[in-house]
Amino acid sequence: MCGRFTLTTELKEIAERFAAPLPPTAPIAKPRFNIAPTQSVIVVSDTGQRQLVAMRWGLIPSWAKDESIGNRMINARAETVAEKPAFRGALKKRRCLIPADGFYEWQKQGTQKQPVRIVLRSREPFGFAGLWEHWRSPTGD
Numbered sequence: 001m002c003g004r005f006t007l008t009t010e011l012k013e014i015a016e017r018f019a020a021p022l023p024p025t026a027p028i029a030k031p032r033f034n035i036a037p038t039q040s041v042i043v044v045s046d047t048g049q050r051q052l053v054a055m056r057w058g059l060i061p062s063w064a065k066d067e068s069i070g071n072r073m074i075n076a077r078a079e080t081v082a083e084k085p086a087f088r089g090a091l092k093k094r095r096c097l098i099p100a101d102g103f104y105e106w107q108k109q110g111t112q113k114q115p116v117r118i119v120l121r122s123r124e125p126f127g128f129a130g131l132w133e134h135w136r137s138p139t140g141d
Contacts, residue, residue, distance in 0.1 A: 003074065006033050006102040006117065007042065009125045011052070014042065014099045017125050020050035027054035035100075037074040043130055044097040055096075060135040061086040067135065076131060090131035097127035 007014075008031035015022040027042050035041060040054045058074050060067050063085075081087045102119040120126060 002103040004104040005035050005100045007035060007100055009101045014125055015052060018044045018097060018099060020044050020052050023052050027052060042099055044099065055132055059131060059133055062133055062135055064135060087131055090133050094132045096130040096132055098130040099125050099127055101125045
């Protein structure tokens with residue numbers, strides 16, 4: 001996955017596209033053009049049946065003492081995800097889809113970097129593979 005993405009598609013269309021019922025209260029319904037790590041994102045969770053829920057972007061391993069580790073754990077490499085202790089349990093049991101309709105890559109122009117938004121030719125929404133975890137602060141916060 002990338003470091004920034006967009007979701008400007010209406011929630012109703014996302015629900016239809018991913019065969020998940022539209023929740024009675026929309027988790028996040030407004031268009032977003034610059035979704036960044038640590039922000040709340042809509043995910044398609046499947047804990048028995050598909051549902052749209054809001055989660056924080058950045059995996060915090062269940063054993064972590066501090067939630068700030070999630071700021072750095074925003075991407076898992078396919079080549080090593082099954083080996084890393086932080087991702088291993090989630091890979092087996094807690095997968096989700098992260099709806100998006102675009103993502104950014106950076107293009108170097110001289111000494112500057114310019115973000116370039118990449119979308120499907122059809123402009124339809126798509127899903128990134130995601131992992132999620134349960135985490136509680138050791139202090140009970």
